Amino acid sequence: MLKIPFFSNKQKIWVGPLGIVAFMVFYMIPNHVHIFEPSLMYMFDFEKRVPFIDWTVWIYMSDYLYIGLVFFLLRERYNMNRIYYSQIMMLIFSMFIFMLYPTMFPRPEVEYHGFSGQLVALLHSLDSPCNAFPSIHVSMTFLAGFGFIKERKVLFSIFMLWAVLISISTLTLKQHYLLDVLAGFVMAILFYWVGSRIRDRRI
Secondary structure, three states: OEEEOOOOHHHHHHHHHHHHHHHHHHHHHHHHOOOOOOEOOOOOHHHHOOOOOHHHHHHHHHHHHHHHHHHHHOOOHHHHHHHHHHHHHHHHHHHHHHHHOOEEOOOOOOOOOHHHHHHHHHHHHHOOOEOOOOOHHHHHHHHHHHHHOOOOHHHHHHHHHHHHHHHHHHHHOOOOOHHHHHHHHHHHHHHHHHHOOEEEOOO
């Protein structure tokens, strides 16, 4: 099993921001710098009929609150570290997929109205339509929520429902294909298992 140094609850204040930095590196760089030309993916007919709903951007962006809350609410040291390191490893693995198999979503032309529209405009200015497959938004969300499976059953149910709503918002905001969402969910399951192979190395 992989042995790594574990952090404590008291160290969350600086370990958490390191995770944000990791996201910026492993997601944003391949999002804007491409070795190969990004390609389109298969879209089911029903996906083409899914309307663009600007107010769902609030659900979509709640992903960052979601992950922060999970990190704050997890209590058991091993479990907390397993989820944290699993997400870092999943980010690195996803970065290689984005670099070697870059994909993009055919983002439609939209008009930005009101607060929701301005938030969508900000999202579009920071996040290019690339890095579509798999959906990091979906994989990071579900993987974080899996942390409650054995620790807090009630919160697990609540956060899974929240994760489903976030996944749906990736479709109504025209950010991802259904295949991206499904792949993101599978990635979450895979790296939750990978995390179970992590052992504590006390230093």
